[in-house]
Amino acid sequence: DCPQEVGQKIQPLGGPMGKYTEQFKLTAISAYLDGSDGFRKVAKRFGIDVSLLRRWVSSYQSKSSLSPRSHGQRYDDDFKRQVLSHMHEHRLSLRQTAAHFGLGQSSQIGNWQRQYYSGSPVAPVIRQKKPIKVPKKIKPAKPTDTDDSQKPRDQLMAELEYLRMENAVLKELKALREEKERIPAKKS
Structure with a gap:
């Protein structure tokens, strides 16, 4: 005071x-x-x-x-679904949703969201016009030279996941390289 x-x-x-x-x-x-x-x-x-x-x-x-709720508390799947549904229904950010439910870390909700999109049991029941089929965990596969129109959907999805991961790694490397080049420039 x-x-x-x-x-x-x-x-x-x-x-x-x-x-x-x-x-x-x-x-x-x-x-x-x-x-x-x-x-x-x-x-x-x-x-x-x-x-x-x-x-x-x-x-x-x-x-x-x-x-907030006690630190390190475990939440059941119903609660996680309720949180994610509320966030999507009201178009809230992770931080706003965490504050609404008294959760300490908004990143926790982000983890639940990633689990949802990977097809884990936490997937919330979100009412939509068309049901979304969430594929089971796809093991990335290196693209092959064969014609894409002849490949099964699972193989195409696996190759897409591989290419996305490869792209993310390349972007990260580029960002690190640019950062490395910027640091000596600041010292001069």
């Missing part, structure tokens, strides 16, 4: 690596909601990550509480 000098960093109880107290979180949230500074400035002042502050504020705004 003591006034802070402008630009002075506020440290959480237990140092920057410790868990944050409820009071610290509420102070940071209030500083953002009551002030004119954006997420970045407030997060910097409190010595926390911007995405962490965003998550706290989003959670607080959605249910006026900070306590």
Whole structure:
């Protein structure tokens, strides 16, 4: 409750690596909601990550509480389906959905979504005009020289997956190479 000098960093109880107290979180949230500074400035002042502050504020705004479900909790498939269906139905982001359901990490919902698209049991029941057939896990296959029109669908899907993975790897290599070239340029 003591006034802070402008630009002075506020440290959480237990140092920057410790868990944050409820009071610290509420102070940071209030500083953002009551002030004119954006997420970045407030997060910097409190010595926390911007995405962490965003998550706290989003959670607080959605249910006026900070306590997410217990860390490391396992969720049943019905709950996961409910979360994914709600997200798609209301066109929410991962972060908004996590805040709505009181989940600590929005990345958890992203994992559930990937499981859905890979055909695992978590697949939500999403009502659509045409049912979507999600293929079982496809083992990538290197493309062959034979005519594509003569190949079975499973083989084409496996080759497509292989090409997508190959493309992703090449893009990553290109990005790493560009980053490597940029670093010496900055030092000069």
